[in-house]
Amino acid sequence: MLYSDSLELLRKFISNVHPLSSGEWDDFSGIWQPFEARRKTVLTATGETEKYLYFVTEGVQRAFYLSNDDKDATLVFMYPPSFAGVADSFLLQQPSRYYFETLTYSRFIRTTYLQVNEMMQRYPNFRSLMLTMLSHVLSGVLERQIELQCFSAEQKFRALLKRSPHVLRLIPHKYLASYLGIDATTFSKLLGSIRID
Numbered sequence: 001m002l003y004s005d006s007l008e009l010l011r012k013f014i015s016n017v018h019p020l021s022s023g024e025w026d027d028f029s030g031i032w033q034p035f036e037a038r039r040k041t042v043l044t045a046t047g048e049t050e051k052y053l054y055f056v057t058e059g060v061q062r063a064f065y066l067s068n069d070d071k072d073a074t075l076v077f078m079y080p081p082s083f084a085g086v087a088d089s090f091l092l093q094q095p096s097r098y099y100f101e102t103l104t105y106s107r108f109i110r111t112t113y114l115q116v117n118e119m120m121q122r123y124p125n126f127r128s129l130m131l132t133m134l135s136h137v138l139s140g141v142l143e144r145q146i147e148l149q150c151f152s153a154e155q156k157f158r159a160l161l162k163r164s165p166h167v168l169r170l171i172p173h174k175y176l177a178s179y180l181g182i183d184a185t186t187f188s189k190l191l192g193s194i195r196i197d
Contacts, residue, residue, distance in 0.1 A: 017129065017132055035107070044085065055110070
């Protein structure tokens with residue numbers, strides 16, 4: 001994807017959330033740089049502070065937690081068009097508790113915390129955009145928390161298929177099982193027993 005196409009994808013994505021004025025967009029579009037990474041590249045590790053806000057234009061990534069006994073729990077998947085990175089580490093500029101890695105070859109445009117912060121200081125409307133996006137993220141996190149704590153394995157599987165049916169083609173099933181908090185065997189049984197439209 002060309003850099004200009006990446007910016008246009010970003011513009012459309014932003015416009016659907018909270019439109020910016022032409023001047024705000026001109027400044028915002030000027031802070032992004034193209035970036036690409038190979039499959040299974042750790043972009044941010046536990047203990048590192050997230051330096052970048054990524055916008056995904058190609059590929060699939062995940063953020064995951066790795067316990068002391070090497071059990072990993074997938075927290076979130078990212079794929080086009082979406083923002084990516086370790087959000088709390090980026091926004092608070094504190095060490096990450098999670099890993100952020102590519103699952104496939106990935107292309108992004110990315111910007112730095114200093115550039116995003118400068119936009120927020122300069123434009124109240126840009127702060128409103130950030131608040132709106134964070135509100136959507138929080139809503140999704142709370143919905144997912146309910147699913148993890150209250151839903152059966154089948155209900156979690158069905159909720160995933162309703163929300164994002166395409167992930168079955170994009171993401172290896174072992175990571176989807178981790179994301180749902182179920183073992184790979186249960187995931188395979190559900191995959192074989194539930195009709196997928």
